[in-house]
Amino acid sequence: MSSHFVTVTINGVEYEREVEARKLLIHFVRDDLDLTGSHIGCDTGNCGACSMIVDGTLVKSCMMLAVQADGATIETVEGLADGDQLSPLQQSFSEHHALQCGYCTPGMLMSATALLRENPSPSEDEIRKALQGNICRCTGYWNIFEAVKAVAK
Amino acid sequence: MLLREVEYAKPASVADALSLLAGNDGARALAGGQTLINVMKARAASPDVLVDLNGLDDLKGIELAGDGTLTIGAMTTYTELIESAEAKARPILAEVVGTIADVQVRNRGTVGGNVCANDPTNHLPPLMTAIGARFHIVGAGGDRDVSAEEFFLGVYMTAVGPGELLTKITIPAGKGDGFAAITLGVDGTCICNAAASMNGSLRVVLGCVDAVPVLLEPASADEDAVRDAVRAAGIDPPSDVHASAEYRLHLAEVLAVRAARQAEGRT
Numbered sequence: 001m002s003s004h005f006v007t008v009t010i011n012g013v014e015y016e017r018e019v020e021a022r023k024l025l026i027h028f029v030r031d032d033l034d035l036t037g038s039h040i041g042c043d044t045g046n047c048g049a050c051s052m053i054v055d056g057t058l059v060k061s062c063m064m065l066a067v068q069a070d071g072a073t074i075e076t077v078e079g080l081a082d083g084d085q086l087s088p089l090q091q092s093f094s095e096h097h098a099l100q101c102g103y104c105t106p107g108m109l110m111s112a113t114a115l116l117r118e119n120p121s122p123s124e125d126e127i128r129k130a131l132q133g134n135i136c137r138c139t140g141y142w143n144i145f146e147a148v149k150a151v152a153k
Numbered sequence: 154m155l156l157r158e159v160e161y162a163k164p165a166s167v168a169d170a171l172s173l174l175a176g177n178d179g180a181r182a183l184a185g186g187q188t189l190i191n192v193m194k195a196r197a198a199s200p201d202v203l204v205d206l207n208g209l210d211d212l213k214g215i216e217l218a219g220d221g222t223l224t225i226g227a228m229t230t231y232t233e234l235i236e237s238a239e240a241k242a243r244p245i246l247a248e249v250v251g252t253i254a255d256v257q258v259r260n261r262g263t264v265g266g267n268v269c270a271n272d273p274t275n276h277l278p279p280l281m282t283a284i285g286a287r288f289h290i291v292g293a294g295g296d297r298d299v300s301a302e303e304f305f306l307g308v309y310m311t312a313v314g315p316g317e318l319l320t321k322i323t324i325p326a327g328k329g330d331g332f333a334a335i336t337l338g339v340d341g342t343c344i345c346n347a348a349a350s351m352n353g354s355l356r357v358v359l360g361c362v363d364a365v366p367v368l369l370e371p372a373s374a375d376e377d378a379v380r381d382a383v384r385a386a387g388i389d390p391p392s393d394v395h396a397s398a399e400y401r402l403h404l405a406e407v408l409a410v411r412a413a414r415q416a417e418g419r420t
Contacts, residue, residue: 002160021161021203024154024190043154045191051257057232060257062154063190067161068205111256132340133255 006070010035011079019066026050028066029076037077037106041135048134051107052076058114060133077106080113088151089113098147100138107134112148120153127152154194160202167211167291167320173204175293175316180204182318184228184266187258212265212320215239221326227265227319232256234264243284245330249276249348252340265319268304271311271365274343278305279360280332282368283348283412286324292317305365327352331415333408334360337395344396345404349374349412351420357382357409362390362401369409374417379410 002021007014010033017032029035029052041049043062050061053075080087086094089112099105108131115122115130122130127148128141136144164170174180179201183189192198206212212228217239223246225234231250234240240247253259253267253276267277268288282301289298290313304312313319327350334346346360355374359367371382383406390401 002158004161020158022156022159024156027155043194045187045258048255048257057260058257059261063187063258063261065161065186065190065203068186068207114256130256133257 004067004070006067008069008072008074010074010076021065021067023066025052025054025061025064025066025069028069029061029074032066035076035078038110039103039106041103041107046135047104048107048111049104051110051134053110053114058111075110075113077109080109087113089116089148092147092150093144096143096147096150098139098143099136104134104136104138108136108144112144115148116152122148122152124149156190156193157196157199159193159200161205162202163205163208165208167209167318170204170206170209170318171292171316173202174318177202178315182206182269184269185230185262186266187254187262188266188270188272206318212318217242223324223326225264225322225324227263227269227321229264231259231262231264231267235259243324243327243330245280245284245332245348246324249280249332252276252334252336254340264322268322269311269313269319271305271307271309273308273364274346274361276332276334276343276346276360279346279358279366280348281322281324282366283350283356283358284324284327284330285350285352285356286322288312288319289321289323290317291320298323301366302368308364325352329416329420331412331417331419333411333415335404335408345390345401345408347405347408347412349409349416351413351416355413355416357413359383359386359388359405359409362388362405371413374413376410376414379413380406383409 003018006019007016039049041047045063052061055072111134162173181200183203183205213226215237216224234250235247287298288304299312329351331349334343343361349357357369369382371378390398392398
């Protein structure tokens with residue numbers, strides 16, 4: 001069995017663990033570190049529920065090995081709020097009813113966070129393009145776009 | 154999904170990567186992983202060792218020479234290509250790459266990975282063939298440059314042999330390029346695609362209809378000439394849940410015409 005020591009900083013907290021090379025980043029974060037905010041939807045790279053920001057780059061964490069994240073700084077949905085204070089984007093999701101079952105929401109929030117960081121004033125088309133890798137089976141997307149638009153400058 | 158057990162190595166140099174690949178028959182290069190990790194989940198690939206190329210800066214970057222030749226490192230991500238000032242010298246590249254999958258996939262997926270995977274539905278094999286790209290392969294047996302016609306050998310097969318690596322792709326100057334595709338949803342997998350390039354003579358290349366990109370050289374970009382060239386190629390496209398062979402053949406003609414028209418319009 002091929003094991004490796006991996007050190008990652010997730011939402012400002014450093015973790016060091018031994019992981020098997022075959023372990024996907026999403027499983028490492030959820031199962032080994034108990035950060036279960038990021039979801040596994042399809043496990044085939046389509047749905048985006050596992051989206052995280054790794055070293056500033058939005059990725060689907062089911063298509064990356066945990067060992068590849070060694071030394072990385074990772075942001076997940078748990079890092080968005082400041083204590084009980086939701087981020088403006090999270091608050092906007094709540095106000096615009098941008099979720100029903102909520103399963104896709106962690107990924108939607110990370111993709112929209114990455115978008116707004118890079119482009120604080122996205123057009124509707126840019127919002128749609130940025131969320132293309134995130135599938136929602138409940139809402140029809142409309143309220144998600146409205147929620148993102150509302151926090152765009 | 155739990156993958157089959159696999160060893161992992163992250164070489165610090167191309168030479169180290171080559172010796173790792175050559176030293177184990179079950180070794181496989183890991184580029185962006187946006188294809189390979191998924192086929193490993195499905196057990197369609199079960200390498201014994203993954204040789205992660207992500208630390209190799211020598212395989213990254215885009216250079217534009219004085220004569221307009223572009224050199225793209227194999228590990229350049231789609232996003233890096235889209236954002237590259239140099240790559241604007243051949244605008245079709247960023248235009249097409251910007252329609253591959255989604256932000257997350259474009260952030261990790263690589264140009265080299267796309268061509269080396271050589272999935273018949275991929276965007277870049279037909280495009281690279283149309284624009285006359287050359288592929289630089291290194292290995293214990295020495296370095297070589299091959300044309301696209303020599304590079305794409307079969308479904309999932311390229312000229313990159315065991316123990317070898319694609320390091321870079323060179324693309325000559327030009328701007329008369331076109332691309333058209335019918336996809337599964339916006340920016341989804343291609344059901345059929347066509348690339349065209351008119352820098353001198355016209356090259357039209359069909360994707361999704363055969364094991365390798367199908368190169369056609371119509372006499373002109375006129376609709377009849379392009380349709381005739383597609384018909385004369387005698388292609389026998391596959392049928393699947395998304396399109397029958399007959400419908401794919403129809404798409405091949407229509408998309409070839411659209412790509413050729415776009416290429417001609419930009420010369």
